[in-house]
Amino acid sequence: MTKLFSRAIGGASVLAIMLVAQSANAATWRYAFEEALEEVQGKFAQKFKEEIEANTDHTVQLFPFGTLGESDDIMEQAQSGILNFVDQSPGFTGALIPEAQVFFVPYLLPQDQDTLNEFFRSSVAINEMFPKLYAEQGLQLLTMFPEGEVCMTTQDPVHSPDDLNEVKFRVMTNPLLVESYKAFGATPTPLPWGEVYGALQTGIIQGQENPGFFxxxxxxxxxxxxxxxxxxxxxxxxxxxxxxxxxxLSEDDQKAIDAAIEASFDYILDYQQGLQDESLEKIKEAKPEMQINILSEDERKPFMETAGDVEDAFIEMTGDGGEEILNQMKKDLATAEQATQ
Incomplete structure (x- = not known):
C-alpha cells in the first residue's frame, strides 16, 4: 500500500469519525407555542427554527396551539423537560409568576410602536429582573415581545365602562386581568382559549379581547x-x-440560541409593522356589517381612570417584589420614550 493511499484512507477515517461525532451531538429540540403556525408566535418560532438549523447541527420541531394541549399543558411539559422551548403569554403564567401580571395593568404600555419596541428591547425589568423570577420556576427567560394592540369584541357597542355592565367577558386565567375587567365594569369569566369560540356562539359569554391579527x-x-x-x-x-x-448546553449552543432569539426578535417587530390595521381591514372585508370602533381620547378617559385601582390590586397580590418591578417598568418606559423622541 502506498503512503499516499494510506494517507487517503486515514483522512477518510478521520472525516468519518468527525461526521459520526457531529451526528451524535446533533439533537432535535422541541418548541411549543400558543398560536397557529402563521400567527405571530408561529412566525417567531419559524424564524428561530430557521436560524438554529442554519447555524448549528440541531433541528427544531415546532408544536402549534392544540397539538400538545392547552397553555397549562405546554407549560408543565416545558418545566418537566419534555419540551425544550415554550412561548407563553404572562397572562397564563400569572399564577406561576405573579409579578408577570404587571403586563395587564391597563394603560401601562405605550401605544406608540417605536416606544413600545424600544421598551421591550432595553427594559431592565425584562432583561434583568424577570429572568431571576422565571429561573425560580425552572425556566430560562429568553425574550419577551409585543404581539399587537388588544381590542375587545362584544355583541353590542362599547363607548364607556357602563356599556360593559353585566357583560360576561372572557379573560385568560389571570387574577389581575379579572381585576382589570371588573374595574372596566364587566363580569370577567376565565376560560381556556379552546372554549372561547363555542362559548361566544352559545351566549355563555358575550365578549373577549385579543390583538387584531388574532x-x-x-x-x-x-x-x-x-x-x-x-x-x-x-x-x-x-x-x-x-x-x-x-x-x-455547550457555550456554543447557548450562544447560537441567544443569537437566534435576537434575530427572531428583530424579525417579529418588523413583521408586525402595519399588521393591526391590515387585520382589521380584512375583518371588515369578511364581514362588512362588523362595527369597528376606535375610541377617542375623551371616551378612553373613564377606562384610563381605572388603572390606579388595578395597580393597587397588583401590588396587593405581589407585595414589595411586584411594586419594585412596576416602578422599574415605569422608569424603563420613560427611558424608552426619551430614546424615541
Whole structure:
C-alpha cells in the first residue's frame, strides 16, 4: 500500500469519525407555542427554527396551539423537560409568576410602536429582573415581545365602562386581568382559549379581547358584532427554555440560541409593522356589517381612570417584589420614550 493511499484512507477515517461525532451531538429540540403556525408566535418560532438549523447541527420541531394541549399543558411539559422551548403569554403564567401580571395593568404600555419596541428591547425589568423570577420556576427567560394592540369584541357597542355592565367577558386565567375587567365594569369569566369560540356562539359569554391579527385569523368576528379598541394594552408574550436543558448546553449552543432569539426578535417587530390595521381591514372585508370602533381620547378617559385601582390590586397580590418591578417598568418606559423622541 502506498503512503499516499494510506494517507487517503486515514483522512477518510478521520472525516468519518468527525461526521459520526457531529451526528451524535446533533439533537432535535422541541418548541411549543400558543398560536397557529402563521400567527405571530408561529412566525417567531419559524424564524428561530430557521436560524438554529442554519447555524448549528440541531433541528427544531415546532408544536402549534392544540397539538400538545392547552397553555397549562405546554407549560408543565416545558418545566418537566419534555419540551425544550415554550412561548407563553404572562397572562397564563400569572399564577406561576405573579409579578408577570404587571403586563395587564391597563394603560401601562405605550401605544406608540417605536416606544413600545424600544421598551421591550432595553427594559431592565425584562432583561434583568424577570429572568431571576422565571429561573425560580425552572425556566430560562429568553425574550419577551409585543404581539399587537388588544381590542375587545362584544355583541353590542362599547363607548364607556357602563356599556360593559353585566357583560360576561372572557379573560385568560389571570387574577389581575379579572381585576382589570371588573374595574372596566364587566363580569370577567376565565376560560381556556379552546372554549372561547363555542362559548361566544352559545351566549355563555358575550365578549373577549385579543390583538387584531388574532381576531382575524381565529374568525372571532363570526360570533361577535363589534370590535372596540380603547388603547389599554398590547399583548405580550415570553419565550422560555427549560432551564436544566439550557444550562446543560455547550457555550456554543447557548450562544447560537441567544443569537437566534435576537434575530427572531428583530424579525417579529418588523413583521408586525402595519399588521393591526391590515387585520382589521380584512375583518371588515369578511364581514362588512362588523362595527369597528376606535375610541377617542375623551371616551378612553373613564377606562384610563381605572388603572390606579388595578395597580393597587397588583401590588396587593405581589407585595414589595411586584411594586419594585412596576416602578422599574415605569422608569424603563420613560427611558424608552426619551430614546424615541
Amino acid at each position: 381576531l382575524e385569523s381565529t374568525k372571532m368576528y363570526e360570533v361577535t358584532d363589534v370590535i372596540t379598541c380603547i388603547g389599554h394594552n398590547n399583548f405580550t408574550t415570553a419565550v422560555m427554555a427549560n432551564k436544566d436543558f439550557y444550562d446543560g
